[in-house]
Amino acid sequence: MNRLDGKVALISGAARGIGAETARLMVEAGARVVIGDILEERGRETARAIGTDASAVFQRLDVTSEADWNAAIGAATARWGGLDILVNNAGMFLGKGIEEASLDEWHRLCAVNLTGVFLGTKLAVPSLRERAKARPQGSAIVNLASVAGLVGSQLDPLYSMTKGGVTLFTKSAALEFARKGYHIRVNSIHPGVIQTDMGQQTFVSRARNIGTNDVDAARQIALSTHPIGRLGMPTDIAKGIVFLASDDARFMTGAGLVVDGGLTAQ
Numbered sequence: 001m002n003r004l005d006g007k008v009a010l011i012s013g014a015a016r017g018i019g020a021e022t023a024r025l026m027v028e029a030g031a032r033v034v035i036g037d038i039l040e041e042r043g044r045e046t047a048r049a050i051g052t053d054a055s056a057v058f059q060r061l062d063v064t065s066e067a068d069w070n071a072a073i074g075a076a077t078a079r080w081g082g083l084d085i086l087v088n089n090a091g092m093f094l095g096k097g098i099e100e101a102s103l104d105e106w107h108r109l110c111a112v113n114l115t116g117v118f119l120g121t122k123l124a125v126p127s128l129r130e131r132a133k134a135r136p137q138g139s140a141i142v143n144l145a146s147v148a149g150l151v152g153s154q155l156d157p158l159y160s161m162t163k164g165g166v167t168l169f170t171k172s173a174a175l176e177f178a179r180k181g182y183h184i185r186v187n188s189i190h191p192g193v194i195q196t197d198m199g200q201q202t203f204v205s206r207a208r209n210i211g212t213n214d215v216d217a218a219r220q221i222a223l224s225t226h227p228i229g230r231l232g233m234p235t236d237i238a239k240g241i242v243f244l245a246s247d248d249a250r251f252m253t254g255a256g257l258v259v260d261g262g263l264t265a266q
């Protein structure tokens with residue numbers, strides 16, 4: 001199950017967190033991976049920790065830059081002949097209410113969480129489409145949405161607006177590529193609260209909202225919203241991403257995989 005032998009993946013925002021764990025599991029599953037991120041030192045360390053140059057390489061990628069995307073896709077093509085998998089994982093959390101957020105902050109959030117997904121998809125399509133011709137199950141895109149792209153977020157309504165956009169862009173892109181006969185499946189994944197740097201930012205903003213500096217107390221509150229009794233780990237989400245990227249998800253496109261410990265079941 002969930003093998004990726006011979007496939008080439010580009011993962012944005014993979015220097016740390018969910019993206020880094022996804023890169024690790026993808027290499028374990030037989031893929032070769034380009035790790036794209038703005039964190040250069042961390043990205044190189046992650047690539048080194050995962051494998052040799054033959055399986056994982058770092059490429060600087062700011063998802064808001066068309067030139068960076070072209071360079072990252074070009075790196076995958078030059079090294080390994082093209083792309084079979086794109087994971088639009090890079091994202092940012094703002095943690096501010098509607099009245100506190102500035103216009104500049106909103107523009108930055110949109111640039112990373114929305115423009116980044118649009119650009120990555122648009123610019124990777126030629127390569128994904130080309131490689132799909134030689135593969136019976138085609139190519140795959142996996143977009144990192146969130147539970148906040150399914151239900152409202154009192155912590156960060158603007159983040160929620162961007163992730164709602166990712167949720168529906170996923171479905172629309174799936175429909176467009178199916179109509180055009182590209183054989184590129186597009187699916188989203190919707191994590192609950194995951195213990196990463198971003199997860200920590202959500203605890204800090206939750207603490208601020210309830211008027212305390214006690215981040216641990218805020219973490220406990222976040223935990224209590226997950227019926228399964230714990231917060232998520234990066235590997236919980238990475239396993240779902242690997243599945244969606246693999247041929248085992250061959251009949252899935254335009255779908256959202258909810259991996260949230262029961263949070264949105266309530």
Ligand SMILES: NC(=O)c1ccc[n+]([C@@H]2O[C@H](COP(=O)([O-])OP(=O)(O)OC[C@H]3O[C@@H](n4cnc5c(N)ncnc54)[C@H](O)[C@@H]3O)[C@@H](O)[C@H]2O)c1
Pocket residue numbers: 012013014015016017018019036037038039061062063064088089090091092093112144145146147190191192193194195196197198199202
């Ligand atoms: N952690 C959670 O609780 C959670 C929940 C739901 C969804 N998500 C989503 O999962 C994805 C990964 O989140 P994470 O928890 O691993 O966060 P993280 O902050 O640990 O990692 C995000 C990565 O994206 C990179 N990044 C940020 N801006 C970038 C840019 N402009 N170009 C390229 N890379 C950039 C960061 O440098 C970082 O390495 C995000 O899209 C996030 O919104 C996370």
